[in-house]
Amino acid sequence: MSKLNGKVALVTGASKGIGAGIARRLASDGAKVIVNYASSAHEADRVVGEIEGAGGTAVAVRADVRSKTEVDALIQTAVDHFGRLDVVVNNAGIYQFAKIEDTTEDLYRQQFDLNVLGSLLVTAAAVPFLGEAGSIINVSSFVTRILPTQSAIYSGTKGAIDAITGVLSRELGPRGIRVNAVNPGLIETDGTHANGVMGSEFQAWNEQQTPLGRIGQVTDIASIVSFLASDDAGWVTGEHIIGSGGMR
Numbered sequence: 239m240s241k242l243n244g245k246v247a248l249v250t251g252a253s254k255g256i257g258a259g260i261a262r263r264l265a266s267d268g269a270k271v272i273v274n275y276a277s278s279a280h281e282a283d284r285v286v287g288e289i290e291g292a293g294g295t296a297v298a299v300r301a302d303v304r305s306k307t308e309v310d311a312l313i314q315t316a317v318d319h320f321g322r323l324d325v326v327v328n329n330a331g332i333y334q335f336a337k338i339e340d341t342t343e344d345l346y347r348q349q350f351d352l353n354v355l356g357s358l359l360v361t362a363a364a365v366p367f368l369g370e371a372g373s374i375i376n377v378s379s380f381v382t383r384i385l386p387t388q389s390a391i392y393s394g395t396k397g398a399i400d401a402i403t404g405v406l407s408r409e410l411g412p413r414g415i416r417v418n419a420v421n422p423g424l425i426e427t428d429g430t431h432a433n434g435v436m437g438s439e440f441q442a443w444n445e446q447q448t449p450l451g452r453i454g455q456v457t458d459i460a461s462i463v464s465f466l467a468s469d470d471a472g473w474v475t476g477e478h479i480i481g482s483g484g485m486r
């Protein structure tokens with residue numbers, strides 16, 4: 239029996255990158271998966287097709303997680319479709335580095351609205367449906383430990399996620415709901431290709447500084463999330479697992 243058999247998992251921002259990798263892994267471990275996306279319907283359908291092609295079960299559901307109305311509809315659709323909800327992975331997020339002098343309201347709002355407000359709205363809407371043994375996993379970042387320059391806003395969003403993870407582990411623990419974070423190091427994704435990190439000096443610096451001598455792949459993070467989603471992690475809450483090949 240696969241370790242996530244019988245569970246239903248929502249992964250936000252699962253049309254690409256880390257979220258797509260998490261969706262594929264949770265499905266291969268037996269979960270039925272809701273593949274959330276905001277604009278990339280074709281990519282989300284491809285992830286669902288890959289899961290179904292491997293014998294799994296998934297459905298793509300569009301929702302901008304910055305909107306309470308859309309998030310409420312997303313959670314209701316998930317519950318209506320699969321009859322329950324056990325695992326929520328708050329993965330949707332963006333990263334835009336800038337010097338402090340170049341801070342703008344737009345840079346702040348784009349990153350805080352998606353990375354922080356989005357996670358809060360999804361968690362708030364999902365909690366009433368999560369039963370005993372529910373698991374919430376927040377995708378944070380190792381930036382909260384290595385504090386790269388020019389990342390004040392982005393690192394601020396992930397620092398908030400680290401704090402929210404701890405608070406909610408205490409608030410929801412008495413209801414049997416576990417809340418943990420995974421803090422990835424640099425990962426090769428659609429996003430890190432699109433913003434030019436791949437092939438940059440930042441990538442080379444990461445490889446030099448990482449004890450395991452490479453940057454991460456989405457599968458490196460997906461396996462950590464699968465563990466946190468499973469009953470094997472039933473005694474684990476309020477933790478932050480740094481998935482960075484030893485870089486810290």
Ligand code: NAP
Nearest residue numbers: 251253254255256275276277278303330331424425427429
């Ligand atoms: P990515 O490849 O750019 O993918 C981002 C995903 O988020 C896409 O599926 C996108 O869907 C979705 N998304 C964007 N806006 C959304 C919205 N308003 N509502 C719902 N979904 C939305 O990103 P990634 O590199 O995999 O990063 C994923 C997460 O990991 C982020 O939280 C990021 O901060 C964190 N992280 C990444 C790295 C890294 O090196 N890659 C390291 C540490 C932490 P659409 O295309 O449909 O909009």
